[in-house]
Amino acid sequence: MRWSLGAATMMLLVPACSPPYMEGLALRAFGNEPFWNVTIADSIVYGRLGEEDISFPNAESDYAEGDSVLVLGPLRDRTGEHEIEIRISFVDCQDTMADMVHPMRARVIIDGEELYGCARMLDSKPPAERP
Numbered sequence: 001m002r003w004s005l006g007a008a009t010m011m012l013l014v015p016a017c018s019p020p021y022m023e024g025l026a027l028r029a030f031g032n033e034p035f036w037n038v039t040i041a042d043s044i045v046y047g048r049l050g051e052e053d054i055s056f057p058n059a060e061s062d063y064a065e066g067d068s069v070l071v072l073g074p075l076r077d078r079t080g081e082h083e084i085e086i087r088i089s090f091v092d093c094q095d096t097m098a099d100m101v102h103p104m105r106a107r108v109i110i111d112g113e114e115l116y117g118c119a120r121m122l123d124s125k126p127p128a129e130r131p
Contacts, residue, residue, distance in 0.1 A: 026039070026040060026041035026121070026122035026123065027039075027040040027041075027088065027104070027119050027120070027121060027122060028040070028119065028120060028121075028122050029086065029088065029104075029106035029108060029117055029118070029119040030106075030117050030118060030119070031106070031108075031115050031116060031117025031118070032095070032097045032117070034048060034049065034115075035048065035049040036048045036049070036108070036110075036115055036117070038084075038086060038106070038108055039122070040058065040072065040086065041058070041122065042058060043055050043056065043057060043058050044056040044057070044058050044072065044075065044084065044086070046082075046084055046108070046110055054077050054082050054084075054110075055077060055078070056073075056075045056076070056077050056082075056084050057075060057078075058072070059072070059073075059075060068089060068090040068091070069087055069088065069089050069090075070086075070087070070088040070090075071085070071086070071087050072084075072085070072086040072087075072088075073085035073086055074109075082110065082111055083109075083110070083111060083112075084108065084109065084110050084111075085108070085109045086106065086107070086108050087106070087107040087108075088104050088105070088106055088119050089104060089105040089106075089107075090103070090104055091104070091105055092105075093105040093106075093117070093118035093119070094118075095117075095118050102118035102119060102120045103119075103120055103121075104118065104119035104120060105117075105118060105119065106118060106119040
């Protein structure tokens, strides 16, 4: 089944009586060692500490309802030089370096390298530190 990022996210984050689609949602995925991040909005931008950002077009995503996983890609940048695939799981993610829990887990494959980290909505505030 093909869903937009907003539709898939809203299916999981709002009560069943709410509309299943809402535009304008954006996510940020990030990880440590190496430090990397992906911003998912109108486009997808991958960044890594000390390297130039890489932009990818955002496209419809696959959504595995039973697995609660949003899948973006594989996508190629404009030059065709880079490829990215992003999987967002809607389960808590412990960021041990910051001692914080985020609402989603991220798995990113960029040019064949697999990275793991956490994710959250861009319009939400970061969670508080754990007690």
